[in-house]
Amino acid sequence: GAVVSQHPSWVICKSGTSVKIECRSLDFQATTMFWYRQFPKQSLMLMATSNEGSKATYEQGVEKDKFLINHASLTLSTLTVTSAHPEDSSFYICSARDLRLAGASSEQFFGPGTRLTVL
Amino acid sequence: ELKVEQNPLFLSMQEGKNYTIYCNYSTTSDRLYWYRQDPGKSLESLFVLLSNGAVKQEGRLMASLDTKARLSTLHITAAVHDLSATYFCAVDMEKGAQKLVFGQGTRLTINP
Numbered sequence: 249g250a251v252v253s254q255h256p257s258w259v260i261c262k263s264g265t266s267v268k269i270e271c272r273s274l275d276f277q278a279t280t281m282f283w284y285r286q287f288p289k290q291s292l293m294l295m296a297t298s299n300e301g302s303k304a305t306y307e308q309g310v311e312k313d314k315f316l317i318n319h320a321s322l323t324l325s326t327l328t329v330t331s332a333h334p335e336d337s338s339f340y341i342c343s344a345r346d347l348r349l350a351g352a353s354s355e356q357f358f359g360p361g362t363r364l365t366v367l
Numbered sequence: 368e369l370k371v372e373q374n375p376l377f378l379s380m381q382e383g384k385n386y387t388i389y390c391n392y393s394t395t396s397d398r399l400y401w402y403r404q405d406p407g408k409s410l411e412s413l414f415v416l417l418s419n420g421a422v423k424q425e426g427r428l429m430a431s432l433d434t435k436a437r438l439s440t441l442h443i444t445a446a447v448h449d450l451s452a453t454y455f456c457a458v459d460m461e462k463g464a465q466k467l468v469f470g471q472g473t474r475l476t477i478n479p
Contacts, residue, residue: 291469356465361409
């Protein structure tokens with residue numbers, strides 16, 4: 249299957265700083281990327297959907313000014329957690345798909361996740 | 368609002384036994400996914416079920432989908448320790464968009 253990478257795999261930062269997480273599709277072009285967050289021992293919650301070259305669509309309750317998403321190319325999406333606070337500590341997982349491959353039937357591939365700890 | 372519920376949330380079983388995890392969802396959807404997650408890791412895709420009556424099998428795992436009942440099952444046959452993990456089902460919240468709503472997850476522990 250296709251490979252999606254995330255960088256960094258883990259990050260520890262001080263409260264008030266901003267953190268950028270990268271999501272890359274390594275061997276395919278991702279027209280759409282999704283960002284999820286997962287609290288310990290909980291399920292995944294979709295935060296936003298980003299389509300290459302356009303603004304991200306955020307799910308209800310997700311602050312777009314806090315979680316900045318950029319999908320500038322077909323292989324890279326970034327999530328920036330601005331002015332991070334301890335409650336932002338979580339496991340952030342991205343996924344990617346290429347809508348041009350079999351359209352709505354194209355599979356979604358998940359990255360390995362980034363663990364963010366805000367002190 | 369689409370809701371996805373798994374049952375049970377925790378399951379401890381012995382090697383060699385069979386068991387089933389259930390996934391109910393609240394509105395119609397054209398596809399259902401099963402994923403495995405190991406501690407500290409991301410998701411591994413197990414099955415994609417695309418139509419009513421679909422059944423897929425891989426090794427000791429078998430998944431089925433009943434769209435009329437809005438129910439999917441993940442059946443484990445003769446469990447082995449390596450299958451210990453958390454299993455999630457997920458459903459598209461918008462047809463074809465693959466914006467997924469996940470169940471709570473079932474934490475499966477298989478004891479020797």
